[in-house]
Amino acid sequence: MSLKNKHSKINVAVVGLGYWGPNLLRNFLDIKDYKVVYGCDLDKKNLEKYSSIYPSIKFINNFDEIIKDKNVDLVAIATPLSTHFRLAEKALKAGKHVLLEKPMTQNSKEASRLVKLAKRNNKILMVGYTFVYSEPIKKIKEILNKKEIGQIYYYDSTRINLGLIQNDVNVIWDLACHDFSIINYLFNKVPVAIQAFGSKFVNSRNEEIAHVIIKYDKNFTAHINVSWLSPVKIRIILIGGSKKMITFDDISPNEKIRIYNKSVDLESSQITPFKPAYRSGDVIIPYLEQNESLKNELLHLAYCIKNNKKPITSGEEGLKILKMLEASDISLKINKPVMLRH
Ligand SMILES: NC(=O)c1ccc[n+]([C@@H]2O[C@H](COP(=O)([O-])OP(=O)(O)OC[C@H]3O[C@@H](n4cnc5c(N)ncnc54)[C@H](O)[C@@H]3O)[C@@H](O)[C@H]2O)c1
Known part of the structure; x- marks a missing residue:
């Protein structure tokens, strides 16, 4: 894990570059606490589109590459709901912090497993309830x-x-x-x-x-x-x-x-x-x-990661909403x- 102290940048991978993911990408790039290292999508067209806009970011279609990279601190997941649990579980198991888009997972059983996993690995799990x-x-x-x-x-x-x-x-x-x-x-x-x-x-x-x-x-x-x-x-x-x-x-x-x-x-x-x-x-x-809501959300996330604090829209909160x-x-x-x- 590359985050050495409170002043280090948080290395982020944004997964899912459909409608919402690019908003995450833009806001992460706008906050000095973060460095966006990967953009990931299964769709080649999306990878081509955003690699021409952001040439300094590595755009890939293989999520496992992100999981294996020890430099990645945070994985932000903005893919369809059916994929949330599988991707978030892998990221948490690999010792990454996770920002998971709403509504977290397909059921409360999966959400509960993610909450436990984040707790066990002492990682921040935040759900993107932007409002x-x-x-x-x-x-x-x-x-x-x-x-x-x-x-x-x-x-x-x-x-x-x-x-x-x-x-x-x-x-x-x-x-x-x-x-x-x-x-x-x-x-x-x-x-x-x-x-x-x-x-x-x-x-x-x-x-x-x-x-x-x-x-x-x-x-x-x-x-x-x-x-x-x-x-x-x-x-x-x-x-x-x-x-x-x-x-x-x-x-x-x-x-x-x-x-x-x-x-x-x-x-x-x-x-x-x-x-x-x-x-x-x-x-x-x-x-x-x-201020843009999403920027406020990501600033709060950076604060929580750097100070080991529970986010307002934590995994537990996401679980409550799922119930x-x-x-x-x-x-x-x-x-x-x-x-x-x-
Ligand atoms: N916080 C908010 O206000 C807000 C607003 C809109 C959407 N969302 C959430 O964001 C998530 C995505 O929504 P969207 O509207 O952007 O969907 P979308 O369908 O437009 O985009 C999803 C993208 O994920 C990619 N993808 C699918 N499986 C993948 C995988 N395994 N690895 C990498 N990429 C993969 C798809 O190719 C697609 O480009 C949903 O959970 C949605 O509820 C949140």
């Missing part, structure tokens, strides 16, 4: 930490657009998993039960539209609406509280977050038992740093809520 590192979500966390919102009532997310219909996962695994990671990060609450409703129209294998309802402890509910069959792209999260409410519109170019000083109370002076009082105040649009995804699948099948065991 958690985005400036808007970091800002919402800051607001929640200040307890300005009061009691949290609900989380309501709409994540819909046309496509990209996936072959290997349903829309919950593709899109709602981001909400699962955001909720876990923001609220630190324990999910009690999950109910999912979904339909398949175009491809009879996987649901293309779905609604997921998650019951948490302390009367908190999350509702997530995901779709690959929407004519418009919408990415809106609403968080309702007893004192204030927050909206996060990820499509808005410069007003992504709004904090509404609005709430509903019961007027105690009223004789009638039910007389709600609606309070409405200022709307605040907080300033957000302009929620598996419960959603069972609920889709049996058409009933599924209780989550912890």
Whole structure:
């Protein structure tokens, strides 16, 4: 292993150069903590394309070459889900740190094996739940930490657009998993039960539209609406509280977050038992740093590798999310809520 001290560069291999891998490549190259030594893909066209853009990187189609190279410290895996476990297992066994794209593995058994392997080999295993590192979500966390919102009532997310219909996962695994990671990060609450409703129209294998309802402890509910069959792209999260409410519109170019000083109370002076009082105040649009989420994620990963710290989106966190995804699948099948065991 080449990482000698905190000032050494982390030698990275990026595996999978389809849609997402090149974003990893670009951001790794932009961070001084890293040196990208390999790009790897099975597709020759991708290798040719990126070797002409980045001539200093060695582009190969044989993953085992990376595993054998003692100079590689970190393997970043952005290949299809069905390959995640096999590649990550090999990398961890060879003593590499691993960044594994979401949703980690095909099932919780595999995820659990990777978590144990990383622990045994004292390696960092991070799952690429990028939203958690985005400036808007970091800002919402800051607001929640200040307890300005009061009691949290609900989380309501709409994540819909046309496509990209996936072959290997349903829309919950593709899109709602981001909400699962955001909720876990923001609220630190324990999910009690999950109910999912979904339909398949175009491809009879996987649901293309779905609604997921998650019951948490302390009367908190999350509702997530995901779709690959929407004519418009919408990415809106609403968080309702007893004192204030927050909206996060990820499509808005410069007003992504709004904090509404609005709430509903019961007027105690009223004789009638039910007389709600609606309070409405200022709307605040907080300033957000302009950092790319993926860059924040990779900076956090470098910090964790150099200081032997557990990432926010650790393997354990990825495993928690997988259990929620598996419960959603069972609920889709049996058409009933599924209780989550912890
Ligand atoms: N974090 C995020 O926000 C985010 C966004 C998009 C995709 N992703 C994740 O990234 C992963 C890849 O998604 P994508 O959309 O880029 O897929 P893609 O199909 O566009 O690209 C995958 C690439 O991996 C290559 N590949 C397949 N098997 C390989 C192997 N054994 N060795 C080397 N290369 C191999 C393929 O040739 C292809 O070029 C998925 O897990 C996806 O969920 C994450």
